[in-house]
Structure formats: structure tokens, C-alpha cells
Amino acid sequence: xxxxxxxxxxPTAEPMIRLEQLTKRYPGQDRPAVDRLDLDVPPxxxxxxxxxxxxxxxxxxxLINRLIEPTSGTILLDGEDVTRAxxxxxxxxxxxxxxxxxxxxxxxxxxxxxxxxxxxxWDRKRVAGRVDELLTLVGLDPDTxxxxxxxxxxxxxxxxxxxxxxxxxxxxxMLMDEPFGAIDPLTRxxxxxEFLRIQSELGKTIVFVTHDIxxxxxxxxxxxxxxxGSGIEQYDTPERILTEPATPFVSEFVGSGAAIKxxxxxxxxxVPVPDWPSIGQDTHRDERAAAVRAGAxxxxxxxxxxxxxxxxxxxxxxxxxxxxxxxxxxxxGPGDSLFAALDAMLAANSSAVVVVDDxxxxxxxLDLETILSTVHTDAGPxxxxxxxxxxxxxx
Amino acid sequence: MAVVSEQGAAxxxxxxxxxxxxxxxxxxxTHLVRPAIVVVALVVLYLYVSSRQLDSIERRSLNAAxxxxxxxxxxxxTAIVSVIILLVAVPLGVLLTRDGVSRxxxxxxxxANISQAIPSIGLIVLFAVAFLSLPVYAIAVLAFVxxxxxxIVRNTIAGIGQVDRSVIEAARGMGMTKLGVLVSVELPLxxxxxxxxxxxxxxxxxxTVALATFIGAGGLGDxxxxxxxxxxxxVLVTGSVLVAALALLIDWLAAIAEDNLAPxxx
Ligand SMILES: Nc1ncnc2c1ncn2[C@@H]1O[C@H](COP(=O)(O)OP(=O)(O)OP(=O)(O)O)[C@@H](O)[C@H]1O
Ligand SMILES: [Mg+2]
Numbered sequence: 001x002x003x004x005x006x007x008x009x010x011p012t013a014e015p016m017i018r019l020e021q022l023t024k025r026y027p028g029q030d031r032p033a034v035d036r037l038d039l040d041v042p043p044x045x046x047x048x049x050x051x052x053x054x055x056x057x058x059x060x061x062x063l064i065n066r067l068i069e070p071t072s073g074t075i076l077l078d079g080e081d082v083t084r085a086x087x088x089x090x091x092x093x094x095x096x097x098x099x100x101x102x103x104x105x106x107x108x109x110x111x112x113x114x115x116x117x118x119x120x121x122w123d124r125k126r127v128a129g130r131v132d133e134l135l136t137l138v139g140l141d142p143d144t145x146x147x148x149x150x151x152x153x154x155x156x157x158x159x160x161x162x163x164x165x166x167x168x169x170x171x172x173x174m175l176m177d178e179p180f181g182a183i184d185p186l187t188r189x190x191x192x193x194e195f196l197r198i199q200s201e202l203g204k205t206i207v208f209v210t211h212d213i214x215x216x217x218x219x220x221x222x223x224x225x226x227x228x229g230s231g232i233e234q235y236d237t238p239e240r241i242l243t244e245p246a247t248p249f250v251s252e253f254v255g256s257g258a259a260i261k262x263x264x265x266x267x268x269x270x271v272p273v274p275d276w277p278s279i280g281q282d283t284h285r286d287e288r289a290a291a292v293r294a295g296a297x298x299x300x301x302x303x304x305x306x307x308x309x310x311x312x313x314x315x316x317x318x319x320x321x322x323x324x325x326x327x328x329x330x331x332x333g334p335g336d337s338l339f340a341a342l343d344a345m346l347a348a349n350s351s352a353v354v355v356v357d358d359x360x361x362x363x364x365x366l367d368l369e370t371i372l373s374t375v376h377t378d379a380g381p382x383x384x385x386x387x388x389x390x391x392x393x394x395x
Numbered sequence: 396m397a398v399v400s401e402q403g404a405a406x407x408x409x410x411x412x413x414x415x416x417x418x419x420x421x422x423x424x425t426h427l428v429r430p431a432i433v434v435v436a437l438v439v440l441y442l443y444v445s446s447r448q449l450d451s452i453e454r455r456s457l458n459a460a461x462x463x464x465x466x467x468x469x470x471x472x473t474a475i476v477s478v479i480i481l482l483v484a485v486p487l488g489v490l491l492t493r494d495g496v497s498r499x500x501x502x503x504x505x506x507a508n509i510s511q512a513i514p515s516i517g518l519i520v521l522f523a524v525a526f527l528s529l530p531v532y533a534i535a536v537l538a539f540v541x542x543x544x545x546x547i548v549r550n551t552i553a554g555i556g557q558v559d560r561s562v563i564e565a566a567r568g569m570g571m572t573k574l575g576v577l578v579s580v581e582l583p584l585x586x587x588x589x590x591x592x593x594x595x596x597x598x599x600x601x602x603t604v605a606l607a608t609f610i611g612a613g614g615l616g617d618x619x620x621x622x623x624x625x626x627x628x629x630v631l632v633t634g635s636v637l638v639a640a641l642a643l644l645i646d647w648l649a650a651i652a653e654d655n656l657a658p659x660x661x
Binding site: 092101149168175 | 562565566567568569571572575583658659
């Protein structure tokens with residue numbers, strides 16, 4: 001299993017992209033840059049190509065859209081052999097985004113985004129509508145940014161335009177070569193999150209190149225880890241790559257902190273949040289401290305009429321604290337990762353963090369023990385140990 | 396790849412600050428310097444000539460009709476030569492950047508360098524002797540074209556060469572044809588550098604066209620050679636000042652064109 005990219009665990013659907021024995025030998029090089037590569041990319045998934053510099057990730061991408069002609073091997077797109085198809089027509093079906101963005105510096109943002117639709121002969125109105133739709137999708141206000149030139153944008157905005165342009169004619173398949181490279185970590189994370197949101201709506205088939213394991217784990221439905229000799233060491237889900245590295249190369253590449261990285265994969269919503277008693281606002285203020293003392297917890301959250309947490313009530317509360325509680329620094333939602341929850345705890349110097357649902361209503365409290373037990377259980381999200389879950393119910 | 400400009404006036408890629416580095420106001424100020432110099436020079440020349448009592452030989456060259464006709468010839472010859480150069484040099488430069496052909500760009504540039512190093516006067520006489528059967532006008536045009544072709548070829552190659560590889564690659568990756576990339580990406584982005592070459596060529600050509608007189612092809616060179624032949628300094632000076640003024644004016648127009656034809660965003 002480790003040395004080829006056939007999915008034996010994957011869905012039964014036909015792969016959207018299938019590479020068979022694909023090989024590229026650059027003239028004058030003694031070693032092929034891509035060597036008899038087999039890879040299946042299932043429809044609607046993000047497959048990340050991950051590996052050290054020079055292992056042939058970019059070459060593999062360019063082989064798929066035939067920017068580079070393969071020395072041998074076959075490329076199948078949606079079951080169709082495109083190894084010898086007209087490359088220009090093929091590329092118009094495949095979105096392409098690269099790290100340097102490659103935006104046309106002499107054309108406006110709108111003209112850049114309109115590139116492929118215009119080549120496909122869409123009429124003016126349809127193109128204009130599509131441009132606005134795409135700019136909105138990538139979080140750029142069309143009225144503000146449509147007429148700007150690329151150099152009038154920040155690096156992050158340029159990368160957004162690059163992604164919008166790649167989505168131009170709504171291609172089923174996208175190739176993205178380090179599309180969020182070379183920008184600051186904060187912007188990068190925003191772009192990653194937004195792209196994941198877009199992808200959850202669009203469900204494109206995406207080949208995504210990175211050399212950053214954290215980005216791979218975050219973005220990938222599947223990760224193909226290449227070794228320096230451009231062979232695939234492991235092709236698997238991020239979870240399995242982190243928990244069961246197939247080869248010593250993979251464990252070394254994943255590096256230390258695999259357990260922490262797994263925390264970034266588990267959503268708070270996927271772990272049973274230990275129910276933690278709460279105090280309703282209708283409870284009389286003089287009874288609130290007593291209610292805390294009666295239970296097993298040192299603090300209980302005070303909820304408003306809509307069950308939104310207002311603050312923490314400690315056992316020794318008095319005065320104002322009885323009315324509003326101590327301020328809650330961070331609220332964690334079901335979509336946040338356990339990593340984010342742990343981070344919030346460390347930041348607030350606390351061993352528990354309030355979990356709310358999408359509407360902001362109280363769901364429970366996640367504590368350190370629950371997170372730790374997740375890390376220590378090998379198979380998936382953990383069940384909290386007995387004793388850490390307090391009796392449910394409102395006091 | 397270095398873009399060398401023969402005349403200090405012609406900016407090259409990355410050399411003297413191009414459009415965009417100065418405010419429009421400063422740019423207009425520099426645009427006004429050249430015509431001002433030309434006007435002052437011509438007025439001084441006119442006052443000087445009209446203050447003198449001209450003899451009959453001098454009068455044959457220094458009259459409005461003669462000067463206008465020679466100036467017009469000069470402009471015509473310069474224009475024809477420049478258009479031909481443009482039609483030859485830009486496609487040649489483009490060709491020399493295409494895959495598979497680009498390896499010939501070195502030898503071709505060397506050849507062009509040599510052709511420019513030969514003094515035009517030598518070239519023009521050589522051609523006149525070698526192609527006796529051709530009309531003199533054609534010989535003059537041919538010699539000047541060969542002499543002025545280099546800056547545009549070189550700047551076309553340099554201009555296309557400086558286009559960001561990733562921009563071309565992204566364009567190809569989106570399914571733009573090679574021709575499409577050339578027309579809508581490479582050439583527009585190369586325009587500023589090509590125009591710098593055009594400007595250099597125009598200035599060179601305006602000067603060398605003065606040599607057309609030696610094979611009887613007319614132009615302002617006639618006034619200069621009249622002055623030399625009849626040993627009349629005032630005629631010689633007038634001819635020379637007129638050539639210089641014309642060169643400055645054409646360079647001025649080219650500078651304005653350069654500013655206005657560059658694509659925005661570059
Ligand atoms: N045009 C080319 N001509 C010759 N060799 C090339 C060419 N492009 C890439 N190579 C070589 O092929 C190998 C793979 O290069 P490739 O660009 O695919 O690596 P990569 O995995 O994308 O690396 P990085 O993470 O640094 O982007 C490298 O050894 C590289 O030197
Ligand atoms: Mg690469």
C-alpha cells in the first residue's frame with residue numbers, strides 16, 4: 001500500500017483524476033523528476049501532495065494540466081484519457097492557481113478573473129455577473145476591487161484574486177500549487193479557512209501542493225507524502241498519516257507534535273462535551289453561590305433567558321459577581337478544533353472552556369481531561385472518562 | 396540581459412526612472428524642456444541668419460522654400476526608415492524569444508551590433524557601390540534600416556524577457572494559446588522597453604539620414620554638404636542646427652508617446 005497512490009480505503013466512485021505510471025524525465029537529468037507515479041484523486045476531495053523540496057510536486061501538477069508533457073504514462077480525467085488531448089482545451093477545464101499568483105499586472109482584477117470565461121466565449125453580461133459572484137465568494141467587495149490593478153492589492157488579496165480566477169469558469173478540477181504560500185501566517189490561516197468554506201459549498205476535486213505538514217493536515221481529505229525520490233511513501237487520510245505513519249520517512253516528515261496536530265483535526269462538535277450544570281438567570285441571586293457549592297464544580301456558568309452564557313459564578317461569589325458572573329474570555333463553537341479549545345484554555349489560564357452552539361446557546365463545558373483522553377485514545381474521538389462528567393441538569 | 400541605450404536620452408528597462416516614478420507634473424516639466432531648447436535654438440539661428448547680408452550662393456540654400464523641402468524630405472526618409480525598422484525589428488525580436496529559436500538570439504544580436512558599429516557613411520557608400528542597379532533612395536533606406544534595427548530588436552527581446560515567468564505560466568495554465576499569451580500578455584508588458592528602443596532608433600535615424608545627401612537622396616544633409624562644398628559656414632551651421640533640432644523634436648514626440656502608450660499597471 002505505501003508505494004502506490006491507489007485508494008483501497010477510498011470511496012467506490014470513479015476517480016476524477018487518475019495517473020497511471022506517469023513519468024517525467026527532464027532532458028539532461030539522470031533521474032526522473034516524477035517516476036512511474038500512480039495516483040487516484042476521488043471526486044470532490046482535496047488531495048494534498050506533500051514532500052520535501054524538489055520531490056516533483058510541481059512537476060506532477062504541471063503534468064496533470066500538460067504544462068509539461070509526460071515522458072510516459074497516462075492521465076485520465078473523469079475516465080477520459082487526456083494524455084494526448086488538446087492541451088489548451090484541457091486547461092480551460094482545469095482551474096490553476098500558483099503561489100506567485102501570476103496575475104496579469106496590466107489588467108484589472110475583473111479582467112483577470114474574467115480570463116477563462118472570456119476565452120470560452122461567454123457573453124459580456126454573463127462574464128460580468130460571474131466576476132462579481134467570484135469576488136464576493138473570495139471575500140472581496142466587487143464594487144471596491146473590480147477596477148483595481150493587482151499592484152493595488154495586498155499579497156493576501158492578490159492570492160484571493162488568484163483563487164477567484166482559477167474558479168473562473170467553474171471547473172470541476174482545480175490544481176493549486178502552494179496557493180497560500182509566501183504570506184503571513186495569520187492571513188494564510190484566514191485564506192485556508194475561507195477556502196475550506198468555499199470548498200464545502202462547491203465540492204471541487206482539488207490537487208493541492210504544499211510542503212507544510214500543518215497546512216496539509218488542515219486542507220487535505222487525503223495526503224500523498226512524496227519522498228525525495230518522488231515515490232509516494234503514504235497516501236492516506238490526515239488522521240491515519242498522523243496516527244499510523246506507514247514508513248520511517250513519513251514519521252520523520254510528520255515530525256514531532258503529531259499528537260498536537262491530531263487535535264487540529266478533531267472538532268469540538270465531534271467529542272462528547274461533558275455536560276456541566278449551569279445556573280439560569282431566573283435563579284435568585286442569593287441562591288447562586290449556594291448552587292455552585294452544592295455541586296462538584298468550582299464554577300458554574302450563568303445563562304441568560306436564551307441560554308447564552310453570561311459569566312462564571314464561583315463558589316465564593318458575592319456582590320456584582322452574583323449578578324453577571326466573572327467574564328468568559330472565549331467561547332468555543334462546535335466547528336472549532338480541539339486545538340483551538342486547548343489554546344483558549346492556556347490563554348485564559350483555565351482548565352475548562354465554555355462550548356456554545358452556532359446560535360451562541362450553551363452546550364456545555366469542555367475540560368482539559370476530555371482533551372487529554374482524546375489524545376491518548378488511538379481510535380478516534382475519546383469518550384470522556386467517568387467521573388469527569390457531572391450530572392446534567394440546571395440547578 | 397542589459398538594455399543599452401546609445402543616447403543618454405533613451406531610458407532603458409530598469410535604468411533611468413520611467414513613467415510612474417515621477418509625478419505627472421514633474422513629467423510634463425521634463426517634456427517641456429526639449430521643445431523649449433529647440434525653439435530658442437531656432438529663434439537664435441533665425442535672428443543670426445537674418446542679421447547677415449547673404450551672398451547668392453548662401454541664398455540658394457538659405458531660403459524658406461529650400462529649407463522646407465529638405466526638411467520634408469528628411470522627415471519622410473526618417474519616417475519610412477523607422478516604419479520599416481519597426482516592421483522588421485519587432486517581429487524579429489519576438490521570433491528570437493520563441494521556444495526553439497531563442498538560442499539564435501545571441502548570434503543575431505552580435506551581428507546587429509557589428510552592423511551598427513560600421514559607420515553609416517561606410518555602409519551607405521558600400522551599398523551604393525554594391526547595388527548600383529538600385530535607385531539611390533532604396534539604397535539609402537536599406538542602409539539606414541540596417542543601421543537602426545538593433546536597438547528595437549534588442550529591446551524587444553529584453554522587454555519580453557523581463558515579463559514575469561509566473562504570469563506567462565499562469566496564462567498558459569489557464570488555457571491561453573501561445574499566440575494569445577504573446578498578444579495579450581508578453582507584448583503589452585514589453586511595450587515600455589520596446590518603446591525605449593524605438594526612441595533610440597528614431598534619434599539615431601534622424602541623425603544618420605543626414606548622410607543620404609552623399610548618394611544624392613536629399614534631406615537636410617543637402618544643406619550641410621552645400622555649406623561644406625561652398626565653404627560657407629553660415630550654411631553649414633544652419634544645416635547642422637536644423638538636423639539637431641529635428642532630432643530633438645522627434646525624441647520629444649517619442650518621449651510623450653512612451654509615457655502614454657505604456658500599459659497601466661506596469
Ligand atoms: N524545467 C526543468 N528542467 C529540468 N529540471 C527541472 C525542471 N523543473 C524542475 N526540474 C527538476 O525536477 C525536480 C522536481 O522539481 P519540482 O519543481 O517538481 O519540485 P517541487 O516538489 O515542486 O519542489 P518545491 O517544493 O521546491 O516547489 C527537481 O529536481 C528540479 O530540479
Ligand atoms: Mg514546487
